[in-house]
Amino acid sequence: MSVDFGQIRRNEHLPARIAAQIGSDIQEGRLKPGDKLPTEHFLAKSLGVSRSVVREAIAQLRNEGLVETRQGVGAFVTERQSRTIRIDEGELFKRDSFRDLFQLRIPLEIEAAGLAAVHYKEADLERIDEALARMTGSEKWTDEGIDADLAFHRAIAEATGNDYFALFIGFIAERISLAIAAARARVELEEIVNVTIDEHVVVRNAIASRNPKAAREAMRAHLLGAASRVDLTLETY
Template sequence: MGQMNLGHIRRNEHLPTRIAAQIASEIHEGRLQPGERLPTEHVLAKTLGVSRSVIREAIAQLRNEGLVETRQGVGAFVSERSTRPIRIKDGELFDRQSFRALFQLRVPLEIEAAGLAAVHHTDEDLAEIDAALARMSGAEKWTEEGIIADLAFHRAVAEATQNEYFAMFIGFIAERISQAINAARSRAVLEEIVEVTIAEHVVLRDAIMSRDARAAREAMRQHLHGAATRIDLSLEQF
């Protein structure tokens, strides 16, 4: 990555998304070639002046878009595929109807994922869910790190389905909906929003741990419709 043009990121933007877009630009413009290994999380974090969790989330976004693939214990590499499997232009989500439509698509996917995660999760999956929940509930829950942890929680639930396509699609959609979390935090009393959100995730985590698929599905449904209500989205329920 010797020729990559990466400088410190402006703090007024959603950091993982901004970094993912910058690395994607390096790939599209040919400065990062297919098969080339990305620098380590540590190096990228130091280069860009952000935390490693921010870098981890950015890499996850790139993986969801098919631009990057990760190899356990080795690192992240530019995908050999030159096209993204899914493409949503960022500008589309500034249109409220498009944003609502994407949120509506997320609901059945995540509800089903919660049920499958309750049935199929491993101890390692539950540890990932718990780690994300701990970061959501910790000292940085009011900050960007709390939002990153929220996304990591949903990705961990999707991974726990043991179905890679759930992880791919939910990761892609949830990352783009992350601005909903930002919107919710700016529209209401922050403390109330954060505590309610954490409580909803705790209920979901407990249902998954108990291998109660019905309770997990209901907990996810309650959480997603609660999240929609907090940003003034009205979703159809059946």
């Protein structure tokens, strides 16, 4: 299956598109350090999307270091010197750049799965299961299913007990969501959704059984499968 990266741009899912729009306002100075973002309710209403979509967009901005969230207060634009990683979204529509980012995902997520199997707490497993339930429910046929897929991977990263895994995997996963959307657009939806769910279940069960070797192998199989579904050949040894 060959993927048209121009098609990915057209099919880019809502959270990434909203984050890119807000990110542009920040980078170009229309939103300044210390400014508070509008509330989730206001953004959802004004943009005509659900609040869960807005939350995903703000999570992406937080992963990029463009905003910080304060419990019960809201999201605020960070000072420029405190900002972390940022990748030009346009670069990811170049096949080589996109492949390189996916290649980076492999060692990070495989290691995260193994560490999660060793270190997870019950609350972590509950978050993994919650995301998996969303993936297997009625949302699986919609963009909400993509959001649930990303939440699954973030929950595993958080279960490592290492905040840096959550930071880097969260950042990469948001961009890899473009590949998920592209894969859904290019093949029989029922086929790809069911295969993806099956792979996630194997990962979840290996982590739940506290078997780091099986968890690493399951995550490796899932990521290579995901890459093949968007016609990417990765180097693995």
